Amino acid sequence: MEPIRFDTKIAVLLRDDLLAWQSLNVSAFLVSGIAAALPDLVGEPYEDADGTSYLAMFRQPVLVFSGGKEVLAAAHSRAVARGLPMSVFTSDLFSTGNDRDNRSAVRAVRRDDLDLVGLALHGPKNAVDKVLKGSRMYRS
Structure with missing residues (x-):
């Protein structure tokens, strides 16, 4: 069986100063928006x-x-400019x-x-990669 490849990417971008519980909570809320908008x-x-x-769950991985x-603000601007579907979580929502x-x-x-603390988006891999420029894979 050949590996399954995806042309698109689901990604969550979290601000790096969140507490562990906040990161988990924000991630859960953000991906629910992607699932609701893109069934x-x-x-x-x-x-x-x-x-x-x-x-049921997403058919493809969610990368965090x-x-x-500043990275979140730039990613948000790039996602808006590209018209990518996106959910946001601001500090006010805590x-x-x-x-x-x-x-x-x-x-x-x-x-x-x-005051963004997180965002989630979906789109073509290369577009999502460009939006996420300057970010790094999440580590707990």
Whole structure:
């Protein structure tokens, strides 16, 4: 069997000063946005040998990167310029407790002034790689 290759990439970019719990929480929220907007990226449900069913997950890997505040701002600008589907998480969202307040917190800030702590995007591999320039693979 030949290895499966993907023409696209799903990537999460996290600010490098987050606490471990924040990185995990932000990653989970961000990839939920990708799954919701791009349901074709989700595969079939899983089932174990005993017939227990499990939820479907992405059909391809999700790569996680990190970088400083400037790296996130630059990546955000490049993703917007390329029109890539993207979810964002700002520092304000750590103090909200629901989707309505999250959306209001983001809506209250101009695009270039967002205090980004994470973003997730999907697109052609080369475009995503260009957006992520200056970041590095995430290490806990």
